[in-house]
Amino acid sequence: MISLGKETIHRYQALIEWTDTLRELDDNIWVTPIAEGKATVAGIISHLKNWDNYLIHTIIPAIKNGDGMVFPDFDSFNQTAYEYARSGISKNSILDEFKQTRLQLIELLLTEPDVATKHVPANGVENCPHTGIPYSLLYIIHEFIEHDNHHKNQILSVI
Known part of the structure; x- marks a missing residue:
């Protein structure tokens, strides 16, 4: 489980390298909604940072x-x-904050594997209703990788 955990954590960290490429993104694209009624690229990166921050602090x-x-x-x-x-807030500031927050979360996950792998309910539910797998922070991180990829694909579709 721990090796799988480290693999999941490293996959979660991989988004940082890609988001660093967004520093070169045209400022107009950065602040334009990705589709009608949707968030901007800036909003998506801020959104990812907020979820990481929530995991760290709550x-x-x-x-x-x-x-x-x-x-x-x-x-x-x-x-x-x-x-x-x-x-x-500037593009580089949001990207810096995202990177710093994601690295802080990665560090916590790697240094406290017992916290990452402990089975705990999510909103009162013990197991994922789709997979039957018991919830843990590591399981949530695994789901967040899919969430990251969804948003990455949204951004790629407009750049």
């Missing part, structure tokens, strides 16, 4: 306290990230 402490993982309402949580991206 989920990991909850697991350490013996509590389950509780996730907020996605729409309002994501809206906060999109608003931050529209606040006037």
Whole structure:
């Protein structure tokens, strides 16, 4: 499980290298919605950073306290990230914050494997309803890799 865990964590880290290439992205593309009614590239990166931050500051402490993982309402949580991206913060600042936050989370996962692999409920549910696999932070990270790839593909479709 630990080797699989490290593989998952390294896959999660791989997005950093790709997001670094966005520093060269035209500023107009950076702030244009990827589709009608959708987020901008800036908003997507801010959104990814906010979820990593949530794992660091809310989920990991909850697991350490013996509590389950509780996730907020996605729409309002994501809206906060999109608003931050529209606040006037620079492209490089958002990309730097994303990278720093993702590296901080990776470090925590690698140095505290017991926290990453401990079986804990997510919003009161013990096992993923789709796979039957018991929830853990590592399982959530595995799901977040798919989430990252979804957003990466959205961004690639507009650049």
